[in-house]
Amino acid sequence: METKPTESSVVNYPAFCKSTQARKKHKEKVLNDNPDTLYVDFIFMHGKPIKNNLVFHTTRLLMSVEAELKKDHSDMQAVIDSKQKIIEAQEKRISSLDAANSRLMTALTQLKERYAMTSQRNGLSPSNTSNLQITENGEFRNSGSC
Structure with missing residues (x-):
């Protein structure tokens, strides 16, 4: 040809x-x-x-390339903005969970103290409540026993 x-x-x-x-x-x-x-x-x-x-x-080629780059930039910026909103929501959720965890740990400590006081008042020997711990799964365990 x-x-x-x-x-x-x-x-x-x-x-x-x-x-x-x-x-x-x-x-x-x-x-x-x-x-x-x-x-x-x-x-x-x-x-x-x-x-x-x-x-x-x-100038036409440059203008079309520039327009395409602007569109790509705005698309990427939209993705970044969306991901930023997700990150902010996750940070808020983490903060909320941290606060809830702190409240739960305070409540657990209070329960241990009440149990120890009740046991002493009833003349029972407290079963080493200071070793009572909560695991990552939310289960209680006595760290003194294996």
């Missing part, structure tokens, strides 16, 4: 564009002033022009 050659314009440098920097600035101006145009750039070696680059500048 043959491809048709694409027509291109030549970047023509004015006589005052002798330095590389001046040529670069002139080429950028030509490209910006004429978007969506294919240009061929030449360098001169031993007085002969040699095709150096095909140069194409467009």
Whole structure:
């Protein structure tokens, strides 16, 4: 399958564009002033022009890429915001559970103290209530026994 050659314009440098920097600035101006145009750039070696680059500048491609990046950014920001709300809810739940745990531990300590006082008043020997502990599963165990 043959491809048709694409027509291109030549970047023509004015006589005052002798330095590389001046040529670069002139080429950028030509490209910006004429978007969506294919240009061929030449360098001169031993007085002969040699095709150096095909140069194409467009604003449409950049705008579509920019729009896509903005959409991706907003999508990612929505995901981040959603995850942040989940994290905040989990932190609130953890705080609530910590408070409930503190209340339960206080209640357990009070129960141990009451049991010890009741046992002493009834003349029973307390069964080492200071060794009573609650496990992570919420079960009671006496740490003095195996």
